[in-house]
Amino acid sequence: MRTRIPLTSAATALTLTLAACGNSTAAGNSADPASGTLSIGFISQAPRNDSGFTQYGLAGVNAAIAAQKNLKLSSIVDNVSNSQEQIKGLQTLAAGNAIVVANGASLNKAVQVVAPKFPKVRFILVAAHTESFADNVTSVDAAVGYDAIVVGAVASALSRSKKLGMIAGLQVPASASWYYGMVQGAGLDTSGAKVTQTYTGDYNDVGKAKQAAEAMIATGVDSILSDLDSGSQGVYQASDAATSAVDVYQVFGLDCKAGKNIVGSGVVSWSAILQDAVTDAAAGKLPAGAISYGLAKGAVKFEFCPGKATPAAQELADKVTKQLISNEITPATDVLLPKPPYAYAQR
Structure with a gap:
């Protein structure tokens, strides 16, 4: 197998509402006015413990959370393979999170459909681009x-x-x-x-x-x-x-x-890419459009x-x-x- 990366780090101290495969638990408010905490939702086309792409991406999200006390991972939707599941999962996450990470190339069409309905949510699409520009979507990929x-x-x-x-x-x-x-x-x-x-x-x-x-x-x-x-x-x-x-x-x-x-x-290093993107998104510094990370x-x-x-x-x-x-x-x-x-x- 590829190197297995732990899904939790210092971020395990945070309270996580982890959904069963293909489902998500409501995340609640996307931001806590009193503490300034921003909540993050994560959706993937593969299981969260796939020993590869998904697990690396989730590790990067957790690394960003561990470095910033104002972030929390509130919910995960994983193993969603068809378009209806993907759209439903994204809508559920977007309704309760400030940042939604769509981890996987097959999620690009679902993000294109859902993102316009939630203009205040920052969507991070991993390893794919949307067909057209949206000012609340950033696509990140590795060259x-x-x-x-x-x-x-x-x-x-x-x-x-x-x-x-x-x-x-x-x-x-x-x-x-x-x-x-x-x-x-x-x-x-x-x-x-x-x-x-x-x-x-x-x-x-x-x-x-x-x-x-x-x-x-x-x-x-x-x-x-x-x-x-x-x-x-x-x-x-x-x-x-x-x-x-x-x-x-x-x-x-x-x-x-x-x-x-x-x-x-x-x-x-998908973990490094996701950590960088989530950190910038939380700070309001992640530009809309597409970013490619290289050598x-x-x-x-x-x-x-x-x-x-x-x-x-x-x-x-x-x-x-x-x-x-x-x-x-x-x-x-x-x-x-x-x-x-x-x-x-x-x-």
Whole structure:
């Protein structure tokens, strides 16, 4: 699994009204006039304890709360997969919170529908953009394509078959960025490495992920990027059981103990991104529009597992990272998430 981040920190001292999956308990007033406390609602497309994207985001919200005594997490709605559940959950949260964090790309349409009905609520949409500008919505994302370019370059250099693979859950823009970034990174040398992609339809289904990885390995793929949550266990299992070495690369976090063939990770600090966004929102300093977090701020960074980086591979990773930051390497059009046709900032 990816590194598990505790869902609570100093923020556990706060009283939380945690809803059951797919439901939410009313949050009450969004602000306490006497104390100046602002309440936060959190909604996600996956379970709150998914060991990945959702858990990292929630950890960032808790970190912002722990650093500021005027914030409280009042309610959570998780595991909402269809549009009706998402709209209902957002409406429930918006009715009782000053800030609502919509954690997941599939929530973008629901936010577009609900946000105009609650103009005094600040919505933070994670990993996606709304179709049109709203002055109470801020979209935040990680420029994962930068990480993917470094992964592609390293995987290509270390690959023996020059056949690379990427396995993801859904065909969302962020997963496309991982794929096209790997393609660009692999193309930085003249090895002729090729990258294939597979979508399982589920970020947490271990069986589907294992089958997808086994199918790739059967075609000669010896390096796989797993853009999955708990489903990554299936990729590790397939890699560990392979008759020849199959390198695995993670995303978001780095958990080198999860499998014997894990080389490294295109680390994305969603917790840092959410902490920054929530802190600014609480202070009234979060601009409406879209914000992308990249290499320069350390929101994304490639990291090797101990002992897995040859001197040449580490030198290559450092070189490509520096070239991306200095714009010596320009990401291809498909590598970065599409920019919305409204206010946009790169951090």
